[in-house]
Amino acid sequence: MLKKLLDGALTKLTRYPSWVAYEPHLIPPPALMREEGITVLEEWFRWAEEWSFLLRIYGGITKRSHVLEIGCGLGRTAFPLRFILSEGAYNGFEICKYKIDFLQKTFHKAHPRFNFVWANIHNTYYNPQGNIQASNYKFPYVDNSFDVVYAASVFTHMLPDIAENYFKETARVLKPNGRAVFSFFILDFYQPKKERSSGFARSGFNFDHPYGSFGSEFSIANPDNPEEMTAYKKSLIQKYAAAAGLALVQEPVPGFWSDSSATWVGAQDIVVLKKP
Ligand SMILES: C[S@@+](CC[C@H](N)C(=O)[O-])C[C@H]1O[C@@H](n2cnc3c(N)ncnc32)[C@H](O)[C@@H]1O
Numbered sequence: 001m002l003k004k005l006l007d008g009a010l011t012k013l014t015r016y017p018s019w020v021a022y023e024p025h026l027i028p029p030p031a032l033m034r035e036e037g038i039t040v041l042e043e044w045f046r047w048a049e050e051w052s053f054l055l056r057i058y059g060g061i062t063k064r065s066h067v068l069e070i071g072c073g074l075g076r077t078a079f080p081l082r083f084i085l086s087e088g089a090y091n092g093f094e095i096c097k098y099k100i101d102f103l104q105k106t107f108h109k110a111h112p113r114f115n116f117v118w119a120n121i122h123n124t125y126y127n128p129q130g131n132i133q134a135s136n137y138k139f140p141y142v143d144n145s146f147d148v149v150y151a152a153s154v155f156t157h158m159l160p161d162i163a164e165n166y167f168k169e170t171a172r173v174l175k176p177n178g179r180a181v182f183s184f185f186i187l188d189f190y191q192p193k194k195e196r197s198s199g200f201a202r203s204g205f206n207f208d209h210p211y212g213s214f215g216s217e218f219s220i221a222n223p224d225n226p227e228e229m230t231a232y233k234k235s236l237i238q239k240y241a242a243a244a245g246l247a248l249v250q251e252p253v254p255g256f257w258s259d260s261s262a263t264w265v266g267a268q269d270i271v272v273l274k275k276p
């Protein structure tokens with residue numbers, strides 16, 4: 001009986017080889033993944049699927065969408081989009097050269113509608129040698145060219161003057177009615193003395209240090225390396241959205257990192273913006 005079942009399954013697999021959608025060469029080797037803080041393969045895919053879901057629900061992504069990812073890393077969230085965007089296109093830019101080298105060699109070759117660009121932007125944690133200031137960086141895309149712009153755990157490593165510029169640049173490259181989906185650690189959800197569960201219990205997520213002239217509106221976790229982990233008050237995000245001409249579609253959606261909400265959708269807090 002078992003043999004018959006196995007034979008049947010094998011015959012089907014041989015007849016339908018495309019049933020195996022998984023493309024192992026698009027998955028970075030463990031050493032590269034560890035650079036992204038990931039040591040468990042399952043977590044790699046869990047985050048990827050979380051973002052494909054967030055983009056469908058909050059970004060309104062369709063198979064024809066033109067999408068920009070800010071800080072695309074090693075293509076973790078691009079991975080599930082390669083079948084969703086069957087008639088659309090994806091662009092990602094990133095500040096670590098080795099990540100873009102990996103993606104151009106693997107992902108772009110297999111899926112030419114997915115394009116990846118390197119910008120040697122300075123970041124105290126990810127690219128301390130970078131020679132481009134992000135606070136006046138112009139995204140390398142023309143005006144009104146994307147339906148959706150997203151950043152998965154990138155504003156969580158960014159200082160406020162850069163976030164302010166990135167909101168303006170997002171507004172510039174979004175088409176009218178286009179949406180932005182950004183994840184943040186939002187200070188309004190952070191409870192300094194509360195014991196957190198999960199991987200977020202670490203002191204690396206204790207946003208207890210003010211930075212610059214931002215008072216209570218912005219905090220960092222490590223004063224020796226400001227962009228290792230950053231957190232914003234909702235009021236500062238609202239200020240930057242308004243200055244960029246973007247509207248908040250809804251209240252930020254709390255993630256499970258802060259343990260402040262009984263229910264959650266993803267790990268980090270989600271901000272959804274719209275260009276009128
Ligand atoms: C936590 S990783 C997330 C990577 C990717 N978004 C993902 O979900 O797998 C943060 C990424 O943001 C990139 N990054 C940091 N500052 C940036 C900036 N100013 N512009 C673009 N990317 C930036 C880092 O190099 C890093 O790859």
